Amino acid sequence: MMKRTTMLLVSLCLVLSGVSAQKQVKLVIAGRDGDYGNAMQIAVDAYTAKNPNIKFDVLKLSGDDVYQKTVIDLKSGTGTYDLILIDDPKALQYQQAGWLTDLDAMFKKAGKTLDSDFIPTVIDLCRYPNNAKGKLYSLPFVGNVSLFAYRADLFAKYGLAAPKTWDDVLSAAKIISEKESGVDGVSFRGVKGNPILTAFLPIFWSFGADFLDASGNPIVNSPEAVKALKFFLELAKYGPKSTPMNNTAQVRDGLLAGTVGIAPEVWPAWLGKIDDPNESKVVGKVKITKHPAEVKKSSPMIGIWHVAIPAASKNKDAAFDFLTFLTSKETQKLMVLKAGLPPSRVSVFEDKDVLGKYPWYPAILDALENGVARPRTLYWAEIENTMGALVQEALIGQKTPEQALNEANAKLAEILK
Amino acid sequence: MPSTLRSSRDRPFLPKIKKSFTYHSTTNRGLTGMKSKGKMQGKALFYWSILLPALIVMLWLTLYPMITVFLTSFQNYNYISGRRSWIGLGNYKNILADQVFLTSFKNTIVYCFSTTFLEVLLGTVLALVFYGNFRGKSVFTILLILPMMLSTMVVSSVWKTLFHYDIGLLNTILSRIGLVRVGWLIDPHIALWSIVLVDVWQWTPFAFIVMQAGLLSIPQEVFEASVVDGASYQQRLLRITLPILKDQILLLCLLRTIDTFKVFAKVFALTGGGPGNATETTSLFVYREAFQYFNLGRSSAASMITLAAVVLMSIFYLRKMLNSKEA
Numbered sequence: 001m002m003k004r005t006t007m008l009l010v011s012l013c014l015v016l017s018g019v020s021a022q023k024q025v026k027l028v029i030a031g032r033d034g035d036y037g038n039a040m041q042i043a044v045d046a047y048t049a050k051n052p053n054i055k056f057d058v059l060k061l062s063g064d065d066v067y068q069k070t071v072i073d074l075k076s077g078t079g080t081y082d083l084i085l086i087d088d089p090k091a092l093q094y095q096q097a098g099w100l101t102d103l104d105a106m107f108k109k110a111g112k113t114l115d116s117d118f119i120p121t122v123i124d125l126c127r128y129p130n131n132a133k134g135k136l137y138s139l140p141f142v143g144n145v146s147l148f149a150y151r152a153d154l155f156a157k158y159g160l161a162a163p164k165t166w167d168d169v170l171s172a173a174k175i176i177s178e179k180e181s182g183v184d185g186v187s188f189r190g191v192k193g194n195p196i197l198t199a200f201l202p203i204f205w206s207f208g209a210d211f212l213d214a215s216g217n218p219i220v221n222s223p224e225a226v227k228a229l230k231f232f233l234e235l236a237k238y239g240p241k242s243t244p245m246n247n248t249a250q251v252r253d254g255l256l257a258g259t260v261g262i263a264p265e266v267w268p269a270w271l272g273k274i275d276d277p278n279e280s281k282v283v284g285k286v287k288i289t290k291h292p293a294e295v296k297k298s299s300p301m302i303g304i305w306h307v308a309i310p311a312a313s314k315n316k317d318a319a320f321d322f323l324t325f326l327t328s329k330e331t332q333k334l335m336v337l338k339a340g341l342p343p344s345r346v347s348v349f350e351d352k353d354v355l356g357k358y359p360w361y362p363a364i365l366d367a368l369e370n371g372v373a374r375p376r377t378l379y380w381a382e383i384e385n386t387m388g389a390l391v392q393e394a395l396i397g398q399k400t401p402e403q404a405l406n407e408a409n410a411k412l413a414e415i416l417k
Numbered sequence: 418m419p420s421t422l423r424s425s426r427d428r429p430f431l432p433k434i435k436k437s438f439t440y441h442s443t444t445n446r447g448l449t450g451m452k453s454k455g456k457m458q459g460k461a462l463f464y465w466s467i468l469l470p471a472l473i474v475m476l477w478l479t480l481y482p483m484i485t486v487f488l489t490s491f492q493n494y495n496y497i498s499g500r501r502s503w504i505g506l507g508n509y510k511n512i513l514a515d516q517v518f519l520t521s522f523k524n525t526i527v528y529c530f531s532t533t534f535l536e537v538l539l540g541t542v543l544a545l546v547f548y549g550n551f552r553g554k555s556v557f558t559i560l561l562i563l564p565m566m567l568s569t570m571v572v573s574s575v576w577k578t579l580f581h582y583d584i585g586l587l588n589t590i591l592s593r594i595g596l597v598r599v600g601w602l603i604d605p606h607i608a609l610w611s612i613v614l615v616d617v618w619q620w621t622p623f624a625f626i627v628m629q630a631g632l633l634s635i636p637q638e639v640f641e642a643s644v645v646d647g648a649s650y651q652q653r654l655l656r657i658t659l660p661i662l663k664d665q666i667l668l669l670c671l672l673r674t675i676d677t678f679k680v681f682a683k684v685f686a687l688t689g690g691g692p693g694n695a696t697e698t699t700s701l702f703v704y705r706e707a708f709q710y711f712n713l714g715r716s717s718a719a720s721m722i723t724l725a726a727v728v729l730m731s732i733f734y735l736r737k738m739l740n741s742k743e744a
Binding site for chain 1: 496497498517581582583598600602603605688689690691692693694705708709710711712
């Protein structure tokens with residue numbers, strides 16, 4: 001009797017494990033926290049509704065964490081993750097190191113082709129080398145780009161025209177700061193490293209400055225750059241005192257609460273609720289555009305995130321199927337409408353429902369087409385942190401703009417050596 | 418007086434262990450020639466076989482990584498590109514000339530000593546206060562040790578909100594009573610001290626518990642005798658209590674120094690090393706070099722320098738403790 005029961009149990013176990021091994025696939029996604037995480041979850045839920053046999057483990061990590069975890073895992077080839085998100089300026093090292101699955105081959109294998117709906121400037125960044133002939137290693141998860149937001153009602157109140165140049169922005173910030181009580185003229189992120197540098201870059205570029213010259217030498221202490229940083233510090237005078245500690249939440253919440261006149265650096269995902277009366281006190285009052293120009297044209301920063309399949313993934317086919325679902329028109333539309341995640345397909349930008357909910361969306365397309373990508377180097381993380389720390393030191397008055405940028409240039413030369 | 422006390426405290430402690438350890442007594446007998454040599458070797462083998470698994474795990478998890486870090490610190494090793502070459506003392510020279518590292522080292526030292534000093538001081542004072550009897554003592558004791566039980570990340574998030582320049586509780590109170598707002602985390606001259614404050618808030622309870630245990634272990638008779646001899650409170654405190662508690666104080670200093678020297682989570686969560694480099698610490702420097710830039714050579718060299726500093730300080734404390742034992 002005992003023996004038979006054991007036999008039965010063992011065979012039952014075998015059958016069950018056989019069934020689960022056959023059908024159950026678990027995809028591990030190294031994703032982002034916040035709005036990106038919510039959007040990813042929406043896509044995953046929609047996919048599991050159709051494919052109940054695929055299970056997901058969606059990790060919601062900070063930008064630094066996702067980079068750190070994926071680099072360690074991909075380098076060692078463990079294959080922990082089946083899909084990973086990559087911040088655009090870091091894409092080069094993943095592409096160059098051969099850590100990612102060749103998606104051209106995956107498309108061929110699945111009998112599909114890549115459609116031409118993706119914004120050309122964006123999809124080219126997913127190839128290596130970055131042009132139409134490069135090999136495809138990733139697809140754009142989000143067509144992100146920095147934008148410029150200002151309170152149209154306050155501008156009208158004080159007779160200010162829509163800002164065309166950064167000088168217009170400065171004078172408007174001054175007027176709003178002085179005349180409108182309880183409202184800061186400007187508000188931007190001032191945390192050292194990525195946040196403050198990201199806030200600074202649209203000004204940096206449109207003042208005619210750049211990171212590297214044609215032969216790859218750092219030129220961040222050029223007269224143009226110094227002028228840009230001086231302007232940035234001047235602008236900061238009309239911001240809240242807590243700027244050096246302010247990050248996404250503080251800038252976004254200030255904008256929604258109506259305590260910010262001009263937000264010179266905002267991201268589409270922050271603006272999803274700008275016209276939602278439950279969350280926002282400034283419904284219909286905020287105008288969103290690409291950045292003003294100065295000596296050069298408007299230079300919004302491209303901040304797309306790639307989604308790719310690690311070469312070491314053990315579930316490439318399942319991952320690829322989900323990847324095509326994730327970047328399809330329908331899913332992008334779903335993520336836009338439910339989580340405010342900016343798409344990377346032209347057709348979604350032109351979609352009626354999308355434009356109905358976010359009338360300011362053409363600004364993103366405009367900004368993406370004018371956008372500037374950060375320099376493609378293997379050492380971006382180090383460059384960004386170094387320069388972001390020094391720009392903040394200038395902001396809190398520990399260094400003059402010249403000192404900060406000279407030091408940044410010397411350090412960049414050291415890093416790139 | 419203190420020396421007799423110390424031995425009376427130590428003596429009942431050691432024999433108890435010896436009695437309960439029967440192996441000890443047999444080995445002793447073996448040493449005096451009662452047992453054969455083979456039996457002794459058997460015993461030794463038995464001890465080794467018990468120790469070995471733990472020893473292997475320890476060697477593998479402590480010694481091996483330490484040697485690897487030591488060797489890597491002499492290399493130019495980028496994890497992403499895989500580029501790896503020997504450069505001798507290059508990393509050390511480079512780091513010791515790096516303004517960011519020097520600032521972070523200075524910050525770590527300032528942070529480490531000020532938190533240790535304040536925690537031990539406050540812990541001792543609190544233990545002395547709680548040595549007396551008053552109503553609600555047990556409730557207060559529990560309340561007092563609560564901060565220690567919270568996770569550092571939770572503590573940091575709570576304090577980050579309290580410290581906020583515009584909406585934080587501290588600044589709201591200050592401005593209500595007519596004082597100027599303080600840039601707790603945004604003023605480069607204050608930020609480090611704000612983090613010191615959080616650590617003192619969180620870890621003074623630990624110092625308090627250790628000191629209280631020490632105080633309670635002092636026999637009442639000593640105090641009674643000194644009172645009969647006409648000693649004042651001050652005399653009892655400085656001549657009896659504190660000298661007896663010297664070991665506890667040194668132990669606390671050692672533990673808190675080692676712990677605070679490694680500070681990472683608080684700085685990471687509260688300021689991220691900012692504003693500027695005002696709250697950079699060596700752990701943060703090592704973390705950034707290793708896990709954001711993947712310069713493993715540089716980060717290894719920085720960890721070796723940190724390790725050397727901690728070892729030096731520990732030796733200082735341990736020697737003090739051992740010396741006081743011998744005296």
